[in-house]
Amino acid sequence: MAMSTPNAGNHPDALADDIVLRADNLRTHFIMGARAAKSVDGVTLTVRRGQTLAVVGESGSGKSVTSLSIMRLLAHPGRIVGGRLLYRMRDGGVVDLATLSDKRMRAIRGKEIAMIFQEPMTSLNPLYTVGDQIMEMIRLHEPVDRHEARTRARRMLELVEIPAPDKRLDQYPHEMSGGMRQRVMIALALACNPALLIADEPTTALDVTIQAQILDLMRRLQREIGMSILFVTHNLGVVAEIAHEVAVMYAGRVVEQAPVHDLFARPRHPYTKGLLACIPDAKRDRADDGTRKMLNPIPGSVPSVLALPAGCAFAPRCPLAEPHCETAPPELLNASPEHLTRCWRHELL
Amino acid sequence: MTDTTQTTQQPDAADILLSVRGLSKQFSTGSGPVKAVEDISFDVRRGQIVGIVGESGSGKTTAGRCLLRLVEPSSGEAIFDGVDLFSLPEKALRAYRRRLQIIFQDPYSSLNPRMRVRDIIGEAIDTHGLAKGAARQARIEELLTRVGLSPEHARRYPNEFSGGQRQRVGIARALAVEPELIIADEPVSALDVSVQAQVLNLIQELQRELGLTMIFISHDLTVVEYLCDEIVVLYLGRIMEQGPARSVYANPRHPYTRALLATAPVPDPTVRRERVILQGDIPSPLNPPSGCVFRTRCPHAIAACAETVPTRETVGSGHSVACIRQAELVETYQD
Structure with missing residues (x-):
């Protein structure tokens, strides 16, 4: 299927000056005999120079597989089966990490792109x-x-x-x-x-007071060194603290990317909106007399990557879904110039 | 017995289901004794949810387990419906075990993977001789339905369920014996947010419909603020601050509580809060600081803080703080 890449330049290998990394329709599958777990199946995202892109998603959304794909550290039988990972080297040259030789990749890991993990x-x-x-x-x-x-x-x-x-x-x-x-x-x-730091849930295992120290440190280092950060997390609170831009993942795809303030002020994908609505917030979810209101969970559960729906993967749980959504996977659409969403009905949000 | 109540009520002795006094627990280790929990006292009123919050090493899990005597407390009392659970002999304790149940954090390790769901729940029913034959079968199905699963799930094994479903099985097992008090130890921490909201709703429905009383142990201040009526803040095994949740969140008086609230991430990029970032690490419980255990990280610590263990001072209705400087510091909090 043809994918639109609204922010891409005209030339396929063009990378705007302020962009360090762009994933274009990245697909990483885990192939087991006749079956393929489509853990990443259409990830398009952009990391800007000197900024932090938070990649947020729940278990199984493909956020960690995305970061391991960029580092080319996929464990067997994981394999990049499609898409591109355009990366701008510090000397200005642009390479496609998806197809680079192992030898060149070894020179890039640590020197150009480094990674930190949840559990040191x-x-x-x-x-x-x-x-x-x-x-x-x-x-x-x-x-x-x-x-x-x-x-x-x-x-x-x-x-x-x-x-x-x-x-x-x-x-x-x-x-x-x-x-x-x-x-x-x-x-x-x-x-x-390195020019790009990939941080995969770096504060998830830490206590909140220690998490605050590490987030503070990362912000300071970014200011001083000017590195770009791709920050993988499941925690929208941490996203709000650290991110300039946010990419929201669901079932192997980026369903929305936007500057952090735009995303929280007006999410343009029903999944993002649902996620924000189900985090408890005493100010919103308790009445003046203290009585609790029920939370608004997203009904149902995440589809299996072994059997993704034909259309929009979120359609079975989506309050806005119509028959069209169940058959046609949404393209990445511009809700506004900087705000991308993979929802046919984003104008209703 | 008085009616179960919502949040705003005067303390009334008849309302109190569990009264914990001076609970301490020391573990002996190769490197010396560790005071995991030291002199903790709080009350749990019928129908309420009491939140116990703290970071690693705060003693929150040990405290919960002591109440059920899954870990034997070193000293103190836990008066449950007029009886001190800590002084009951093992045999008499069994009857009370039915009335207090626990739900664990990890729904993966707390369910026996070799047992079908009907046997996991049935075992609890059998242990206390609550139902047999068809009645037992009906009870298992009723419980599964009650926690949002279906009777067909009874035949399955834990590994056939998602994390959220397993936690529902854990809740059904706890409910099987019709407990009055449930101790929930980080019950939603391992769950994704969308699933967490489902389980939090279930917990509330059960609390309202069955009149359950609950102790909710958590490190997540956002969840506790939403869910709990009362809150107890622990640090290195000691209570720093406690009181009605609304009062503590609106008007935190201990420097540690203030730091915790200031550092808990909130999903709103427009919030620019007063940053109270604590320096350093939580000290080892093997070698806790003298006097106030928080003083080594406290931005307001003075020499006197090393001298004496602060006593609880009342700062509002049911709201108390263990900080010798709380009265003078309150003025610096008004920004």
Whole structure:
């Protein structure tokens, strides 16, 4: 099926100057014999230079598979089966990450694009000190000796506000708290000064007071270093705090992308609207005398990626759905110049 | 017995279903004793939902388990309908176990994967000898329907359900024995928001229709503000602040409560709140700070805070705070 890409330039490989990454109809499937789990099946999104794009969705929406596709870290049998991932290198050249060779990809990971995960304990090596791991990353990409690498590693720990960095360099991950480990992950990710940081639920496992510290740190680093961030999360509260733009995913597709204020002020997809309506809000959901009103859940449940509906994947749960929605998958439409939605009936919202 | 009530009511002894006094729990570890819960007292009135909130290591889960004696408390009392649960011998406790039930956070690990749903629910009915034969069968079907599942689900195994459905099974199992008090330990934390709203609605329907009383343990301040009538804020095993939820949220008086509320993300990008970002990490419960346990992260701490453990001071109807500086700080809170 032909997909419209409203924000794309005329030339297929054109990438506007302020865009670092653009996914065009990315499709990543997990193929098991005759069956394919279409975990990502039409993701179109744009990350602008120096900005944070939050990718928000519930379990199974494909948000993590999208970020792993960009990093080309998909586990077997996951495979990019279609679409493009246009990325602007720091030297200005544009590459398609979807088709780049493994060798070129290795040079990009860490140096151009870095990633942090929800649980630092699973991505830090428990057998090496924090300092060794940061130094290894630096020396993998840059011709520096151990001494200089250690100096830079120490500077990285200072950058992420880890107290007593000299002592911490020689510690192992298990000797640190969850918040401290996430700071180490960030230091490791930023060690080679990447242009794009992919953060997959980086604060989900943290307590709220520690989450606030990490979000604060990421905002400060972005201001100082100017990196772009693709921030994957399920938490719309975190989205409101960190994002410049938001892409909402549902059943393997981006169903809406907009600047953060536009999205929260006037969601133009019924799924986004439904999500915002079902987060408890005492001011809205309790009467003046304190009596609770019932919440407005989205009825039903998410479709299986093994059996996606023919038309709009949200139609079976959508209060606005009409027969047309069940047969024709909506294209990405402009609700306004900067506001994209995959809903035929967005004008009703 | 008085009627179950909504939020605004004067405290009345007859209304109180559970009264917890001086609950403490120490664990001994290889590195020394850990005071997981220290001198916690609160009341739970009939028909109300009391929220216990806190971060990792706050002792909220341990406190909940002590009330059911799934973990044996070290000291204190829990007067339930006139009887101290903590001093009951094991045999007498069994009758009370039916009246207090627990719902767990993780609907994946709290249901036996080898048992069909009808046996999971039936086991609770059998343990307390509540129904047999056709009546038992009918009761299982009624419970499944009540929690929004269908009688056909009785034949299935837990792995055939989604997370939200499993949590409904967990709720049905708790309801099977007609409890008066349910302790819900992070019951919606593992669920996606759209499913979370479904389960929160179910909890409220049950509370209203069955007159249930509930202790709702959570780290999610947004959910607690919406759902709970009373709130208890824990930090490192101690109560920092407690009171009617509306009063505590409208007028938080402990620096920790204020920091928690200021850092909880709200889904509104136009909100620019006073940022109270706490420095540092939660201290190890193995080696808690002297005096006020919060002082090492408190932006208002003074030398005196290290000297004495603050006592609870009443700052409003049923609203109390454990902070020696609460009276002088209140003026700095008016921006």
